[in-house]
Amino acid sequence: xxxxxxxxxxxxxxxxxxxxxxxxxxxxxxxxxxxxxxxxxxxxxxxxxxxxxxxxxxxxxxxxxxxxxxxxxxxxxxxxxxxxxxxxxxxxxxxxxxxxxxxxxxxxxxxxxxxxxxxxxxxxxxxxxxxxxxxxxxxxxxxxxxxxxxxxxxxxxxxxxxxxxxxxxxxxxxxxxxxxxxxxxxxxxxxxxxxxxxxxxxxxxxxxxxxxxxxxxxxxxxxxxxxxxxxxxxxxxxxxxxxxxxxxxxxxxxxxxxxxxxxxxxxxxxxxxxxxxxxx
Numbered sequence: 001x002x003x004x005x006x007x008x009x010x011x012x013x014x015x016x017x018x019x020x021x022x023x024x025x026x027x028x029x030x031x032x033x034x035x036x037x038x039x040x041x042x043x044x045x046x047x048x049x050x051x052x053x054x055x056x057x058x059x060x061x062x063x064x065x066x067x068x069x070x071x072x073x074x075x076x077x078x079x080x081x082x083x084x085x086x087x088x089x090x091x092x093x094x095x096x097x098x099x100x101x102x103x104x105x106x107x108x109x110x111x112x113x114x115x116x117x118x119x120x121x122x123x124x125x126x127x128x129x130x131x132x133x134x135x136x137x138x139x140x141x142x143x144x145x146x147x148x149x150x151x152x153x154x155x156x157x158x159x160x161x162x163x164x165x166x167x168x169x170x171x172x173x174x175x176x177x178x179x180x181x182x183x184x185x186x187x188x189x190x191x192x193x194x195x196x197x198x199x200x201x202x203x204x205x206x207x208x209x210x211x212x213x214x215x216x217x218x219x220x221x222x223x224x225x226x227x228x229x230x231x232x233x234x235x236x237x238x239x240x241x242x243x244x245x246x247x248x249x250x251x252x253x254x255x256x257x258x259x260x261x262x263x264x265x266x267x268x269x270x271x272x273x274x275x276x277x278x279x280x
Contacts, residue, residue: 065249071179071200076116088142098147105147145176151255153185160193209243232258232269247273
């Protein structure tokens with residue numbers, strides 16, 4: 001099909017295309033997000049699959065910058081209730097980015113502090129290396145880890161077993177506040193660690209492209225989309241084959257399928273929402 005046919009298709013679906021472009025407009029890894037980008041992404045599919053690709057794009061659970069701030073505000077209110085329930089002084093609560101340096105937990109912790117007016121308590125926002133010393137000097141501490149996302153739960157479980165368990169006594173109250181968590185990952189974290197997960201949003205199998213109970217696409221549509229994922233490579237179905245249909249304004253997790261993230265370095269297939277690692 002010609003470029004004219006693609007333009008005609010997008011004109012017939014103008015509202016959906018423009019809504020997607022507006023929804024993704026603050027996506028940080030990709031500069032110049034807009035209708036032309038949506039069209040270039042669609043143009044990589046066969047013309048008979050354009051409606052299916054557009055439908056896929058509409059199913060992505062996207063968290064914009066404004067949405068993240070709202071979710072962190074809600075998380076702050078929820079966490080306040082847990083602090084009260086634990087009967088811990090507010091001055092004894094330590095906030096720690098989950099994961100290592102340069103990962104999303106760092107930015108989430110900073111935004112959480114600012115959104116919830118906790119700058120006066122900035123000394124209680126510490127890194128994992130500093131945490132043991134601060135805990136030792138506190139009579140009744142509580143630890144709140146902060147991150148944006150739990151997919152399979154493996155990353156947090158590894159963080160617990162390899163790092164946190166060596167530094168923090170298991171009997172202390174420990175929470176992990178996240179913007180969004182898949183139920184299966186949440187359950188795994190709570191099964192394999194003493195950390196209690198407090199998510200603002202939870203997602204289920206309907207937000208996984210190929211899950212058997214997903215009602216968004218029929219069997220044939222899943223087969224077609226899986227074929228595109230395999231063609232584009234770059235971990236076709238995402239980490240652990242999760243095929244997570246979720247993205248954040250600061251990046252798309254590696255659990256997402258390649259049909260969303262694109263091929264490595266976007267060569268030759270461009271992604272709708274490529275993550276930072278997919279651009280490198």
